[in-house]
Amino acid sequence: MTNSTRIRGLFETPVLLVAIVGLVALVALFGDPTITRVTVQALIAVVFVTGLSLFSGNSGVMSFGHVGFMAIGAYTTAYLTIPVNLKSSMFSDLPESLGFLATIHAPFPIAVLVGGLSAAALALVTAPIMARLGGLQAGIATLALLVIVFTVLNSWTDVTRGSSSMIGLPKATTIWWAAGIAALVIVIAWAYKKSRSGLQLQASREDYLAATASGIAVGRHRVFAWVLSSIPAGFAGALYAGYLTTFNSRTFFLSLTFSFIVMIVLGGYLSLSGAVIGALGVSVLQEILRRFQDGAFTGGNSLPAGIADLILAAVLLFVLVKAPLGLMGTRELRLFRKRSIGSAL
Template identity: 80%
Template structure:
């Protein structure tokens, strides 16, 4: 295989995924407000599921707790971007050790970066547990992390406002910001997948006993993927907070978790391409079904409440029956171009 052919095969998939993200952003930029909103939400979902795929796709361990990192990113962004005057009135009873939070302020780009790093810090703290567990036990452990983070956010009212909404965030997330972060997340996820650590983690996914017998430090590689995936989830939380401008602790719990899980399962959680396509496809499908349920496409004759969720569940069930590994399985997007005769070395 020639150098140019090797280069094309190495970078073909991330380039195609980036072009798809650019297409989504372009449609959102020149369409009406509704389509623009769907485009931004789809790109935010791409950022999150790319991070989820970085861990679950390489390790084979499905994480039910990554929304916890998204919540951390959203709350950090709130503290960094809400105007200082409003924060002082909203958080008048902050503990003395956290009093600086009421006076700190940063730009949105800094908030995105700090949010990602804060999520990585939490991931690093709990990584020993994730590294030691596997299979069903690891999945339950990630769910336990989500429950713990939700409980803290919902109960620590002096700091998080509990079930009361965070308000006053400037609307900072644009199509361009969502696209830029999505591109960064795709590049990081693909680079890790093709790295030595990523390949060894994939080997453990296929045969754990053989990988450990070959001397692969599965726990270490799993921890690396876990921490890197938290970066993308935290940045997704920052984008979400900067777009919605208001949220509370209940926003980041089971409903959002199941929505993201559906995206990666439908697309194929072992494939980065599947995760990205699933995020975009499910976001669009959710919007279409919601508008049918609201009567927007049926001359005002709205469907019964909950029909949209039932249809989504039916689609998920059908895909799982027909394609247990998702629509993409373990495949990645490639150009259907065969090498020209004589180019092989």
């Protein structure tokens, strides 16, 4: 294999994925408000699911707790971008130690960055657990993390407003913000997948005992992937908050978790391309199913609530039966396939 072929193979997949993200953003510019809305939400989903793939795809541990990191990013953005005069009335009972939250204000780019770093701080606190656990136990631990985050956000009313909505956020998330961060996260996720740490973590995913016997520090690599993957989840939360402009603790719980899990499982959680394609495809499918449920395709006759989720779950079951590793499996997008040894002679 020549150096040019090796370099092309290294950069081909992220270039294609970034091109797809850019093309989706461009197409949305010529669409109606509905297409714009679906596109922005789909690109935010790409940011989140790519971050989730960074951990789950390399470690083999499916995380049900990354929506908790997304919630941290969203609430951090709310504290930093809601106008100060409005915060003074919204957070009149803040504890003295957190009183500064009512007086600070930052531009949206800073809020997105701090949202990602805040999520990383929570990931760092929980990292020792991820280093010690593996397999089913690790998956259950991530679900416990989601429940803890939700309970705190829903109960600490003086700081988070509980089930009452955060309001007054400026609508700062645009197609280009979402597309730009999605492209950045794709590049970071691919770079980690091809890094020494990423390859060693993938080795532990395939055979944990063989990896540890070979001297691979599985816990250390899993912790690094866990913390690194939390940053895109925080970014996604910041973008989501900047687009919705209002949300509450229930926004970031099981329903959103289910949507993202469907995306990464349908696309293929072992493939970065599968994560991106799954996020885009399921986002479009969810909008079609929602409009179908609301009667847009049935002559105005609304269908019972929950039909959209039922159909989506049925699609997930069908795909899992036909392709247990998702639509992409372990494959990545390529323009040029490697030639076999026989064809090269």
